Amino acid sequence: MARIPGKALPWALVLQVVMAAREHWGALPPRERERLREIMKRTKGRPQALTAADRRELRHILSQADLPGLAQRLVVARGRSLGRKRFR
Numbered sequence: 001m002a003r004i005p006g007k008a009l010p011w012a013l014v015l016q017v018v019m020a021a022r023e024h025w026g027a028l029p030p031r032e033r034e035r036l037r038e039i040m041k042r043t044k045g046r047p048q049a050l051t052a053a054d055r056r057e058l059r060h061i062l063s064q065a066d067l068p069g070l071a072q073r074l075v076v077a078r079g080r081s082l083g084r085k086r087f088r
Contacts, residue, residue: 024070
């Protein structure tokens with residue numbers, strides 16, 4: 001089993017994150033997904049390589065991705081993986 005230094009990797013949680021992200025990615029229109037891929041490929045994922053126009057376009061695309069809904073799903077998934085343990 002793969003390990004993170006000092007901790008076991010919670011595979012069920014990783015799978016839930018991947019599935020939720022894929023669902024939200026698929027909710028974007030195909031044209032927006034392709035444009036996002038183009039921008040990320042051209043800038044190699046570096047924020048400092050984005051132009052002002054790229055930043056505006058990314059904000060527009062990501063506003064359609066329902067990121068708050070994705071975050072909520074991930075928080076719920078994390079809570080389920082903890083079982084009855086509580087945060088302090």
